[in-house]
Amino acid sequence: MAFHIARGTPRFSSSGKPALICLAAIALISPLADGAQKIRQPAVAGAFYPADPKELAKTVDELLSRAQLPALKEPLLALVSPHAGYMYSGSVAACAYALLKGRKVERVVVISPSHIDSFDFSAVYDGDAYATPLGNVPVDKALAARLPGKSPLVKISGRGHGVSGGQGEHALEVQLPFLQRALGPFKLVPIVMGDQSYEVSRALGLALATAIQGPDTLIVASSDLSHFHSYDEAVKLDRKTLKAIEEWDYLSMSRNFQQRIWEACGGGPIVAAMIAAERLGANQAKVLKYANSGDVTGERSRVVGYGAVALVRSAKPGRSDGASFSLSQPEKEELLRVARKSVETAVKERTLYEWTPAGFETLMQERGAFVTLKKKGELRGCIGYIAPVKPLCVTVRDVAALAAVTDGRFPPVSPRELGELEYEISVLSPLRRVLDVKQIQVGRHGLVVKRGEQEGLLLPQVAPEQGWDRMTLLEQTCRKAGLPPRAWQDEEADVFSFTALVFGEHRPEPARPERRSPPPSAPPS
Secondary structure, eight states, X not given: OOOTTTTOEEEEOTTSOEEEEOGGGSOOOOOEEETTEEEEOOSSBTTTBOSSHHHHHHHHXXXXXXXXXXXXXXXXXXXXXXXXXXXXXXXHHHHHHGGGTTOOOSEEEEEEEOSSOOOSSXXXXXXXXXXXXXXXXXXXXXXXXXXXXXXTTEEEOOTTTSEETTEEOOTTTTHHHHHHXXXXXXXXXXXXXXOOOHHHHHHHHHHHHHHOOSSOEEEEEEXXXXXXXXXXXXXXXXXXXXXXXXXXXXXXXXHHHHTTSSOOTTXXXXXHHHHHHHHTTOOEEEEEEEEETHHHHOOOSSEXXXXXXXXXXXXXXXOOOSTTOOOOHHHHHXXXXXXXXXXXXXXXXXXXOOOOOOSOGGGGSBOOEXXXXXXXTEEEEEEEESSOOSBHHHHHHHHHHHHHHTXXXXXOOOGGGGGGEEEEEEEEOOOEEOSOGGGOOTTTOEEEEXXXXXXXXXXXXXXXXXXXXXXXXXXXXXXXXXXXXXXXXXXXXXXXXXXEEEEEEOOOOOOOOOOOSOOSSOOOO
């Protein structure tokens, strides 16, 4: 993971003005014993924020006072806040923490990535307090003790919290002065994620949702966004991440982080916070402010992105199922043409169809999509991308070719079959975890069932084509994942739903009896 202050970080002098120093020159202090207590001492005071208590209080108070906030009266369950030096990201972080004014918060769970140490779990601090120049913040040991137990991916540990290799983790520490000034006294649960995979994020999110009791606990995900792109590239990339948060599609977001398609150096904390907040009742994500380092320094060639987001519980429906997405008839026809040309090129020439998309701006949006091939009404191939990894037109081109030549359920399409193929394209909405299976509408919703590394997907049109009811759809999606039919009920399994914009070119089908029971073989996509 890129460490965006490697070249230098702002050091605050006695005058309060920042000056650049090399990170290696920072005097880092190890967690020390204060009497019988284990207190994690400040590691980046004087570098990321002022070390003098009066200067620090003044700096934070000024940032909070300048924060411009929307009217937000809903219960606040979690925040996303950046963790760069206050000179760079302080104005964005302040927009998150200014929301705490007048709210009752007794304890805060701060989830941080690990820039320095690497380990395969989330480490809940095993000490008694975190110190800043503004004083000690006591650890809520009762809540911390409830977190481990169900999963070996969450442990009570000092890993990531102290000093490793001559450096101290900053991402958690820099959140604390803001919390101290915005809240006054509070209890802290400090967590550092040594691994930001989906499984580790999910384990932490579920542990938090189970352990948190009552409404007086806030979750903070510490994360910057993209690193070292040009100003315009960073804005474009960061907007994709923030849009996914707003759409509450944390599964696709986690995948794109892991594949380095999108960037957030605290992507795991964001996903974990969303999973926990969702199970605690949050249903809306509201972006409060976005900026990047170029807005502060004027240097636009290599910038770092920062976002502040609030996760709230709203009385209004907060999670659209994506049905508002539409394409014009010319756009549909262009995608179908691309799919057909891609298949023909792959089958005849064993290469990728090359063309220049022009005049269709909507088709440049990144969307998940599947291409289904049929022959005489029977499935001949179906492959797609679930997550929005590429522009829609490029996704359709790629998966059409893959459906023709790499779907392992069928032999590759032969040249003589090309004239018999029928094409169907399904453009997917963002994924939503199913909160109640009764909300699944047969014919409207497709499903993804995921348990660990096993995952299966069925498109919305499959169930009505097969004559399935809701329960059969759930069971067949589990079978598609290689799981037992009732695996969707397991604690370790999640069910996600989505809608799809489905259109195609169809040849007349011969009459055939309607199928009312699932076939014995693996279900179609």
